[in-house]
Amino acid sequence: MSQSNEYRKGPVTLRGRKVPTSTTDQRLLDNSGPADWVHTDPWRVLRIQSEFVEGFGALSELGPAVSVFGSARIGPDHPIYELSTRVGEVLVEAGYAVITGGGPGTMEGANLGASRAGGTSVGLGIELPFETGLNAHVNLGINFRYFFARKTMFVKYAQGFIVLPGGFGTLDELFEAVTLVQTGKVTNFPIVLMGATFWEPLLDWLRTTLIAQGTVSEADVDLFHLTDDPDEAVRIIREARP
Numbered sequence: 001m002s003q004s005n006e007y008r009k010g011p012v013t014l015r016g017r018k019v020p021t022s023t024t025d026q027r028l029l030d031n032s033g034p035a036d037w038v039h040t041d042p043w044r045v046l047r048i049q050s051e052f053v054e055g056f057g058a059l060s061e062l063g064p065a066v067s068v069f070g071s072a073r074i075g076p077d078h079p080i081y082e083l084s085t086r087v088g089e090v091l092v093e094a095g096y097a098v099i100t101g102g103g104p105g106t107m108e109g110a111n112l113g114a115s116r117a118g119g120t121s122v123g124l125g126i127e128l129p130f131e132t133g134l135n136a137h138v139n140l141g142i143n144f145r146y147f148f149a150r151k152t153m154f155v156k157y158a159q160g161f162i163v164l165p166g167g168f169g170t171l172d173e174l175f176e177a178v179t180l181v182q183t184g185k186v187t188n189f190p191i192v193l194m195g196a197t198f199w200e201p202l203l204d205w206l207r208t209t210l211i212a213q214g215t216v217s218e219a220d221v222d223l224f225h226l227t228d229d230p231d232e233a234v235r236i237i238r239e240a241r242p
């Protein structure tokens, strides 16, 4: 303590009635004290930090990779699942590792394709109340508690995104990516939408409503590439990030 009525804790200065009645050392050494501090936000920051450290450590030597997003609910009998498998295969054949959310549905499809083609099949799992665990085709898996730490990995270690049809989770990932590109936080980052009949109505709405009302520009909407051909998707990514 610097003065009797001032207490400094790193960058935080406490004065007057905010000055604690014990020191940090005292609380650390006192094992009979309350344990509720382990559930506080400052403590949580250490767990958040450890997710970044573990993620960066596990992925730092991944090499070129593409993140593939899409529905957790589309099953193996669906043509989009088949497409996701083909996407995983084609990406590996083109020299990319495949990163997915590690869950079921199209994530599983893309991981299946990637592992079947002999490539690196990454699953970035997320702790959810209805957790399903990493799918069986992931050969490099990391489990996250925090969506935002996991999302950093999807962008940081990928040369681009391929987005298959999906629900809110997929739309969240898609619009986060396009916001990062639009605001210049990431550069040369292609976003390929696959499943034309699924995405065309959304692209139409972006044009007829958002461009029309001036909330986005035509150039913003042009950030999305649309194709149903996995080879074309790879070509778009390769040309954007030669």
Ligand SMILES: C/C(=C\CNc1ncnc2c1ncn2[C@@H]1O[C@H](COP(=O)(O)O)[C@@H](O)[C@H]1O)CO
Pocket (backbone or CB within 6 Å): 068, 069, 070, 071, 072, 073, 100, 101, 102, 103, 104, 107, 124, 125, 126, 128, 130, 131, 132, 165, 166, 167, 168, 169, 170, 171, 173
């Ligand atoms: C809903 C079910 C399982 C959920 N398990 C998930 N595991 C990993 N990642 C997931 C999961 N659910 C959503 N995600 C992420 O969001 C995208 C898919 O969400 P959508 O709402 O289905 O589009 C996906 O890209 C993941 O990153 C069991 O049915």
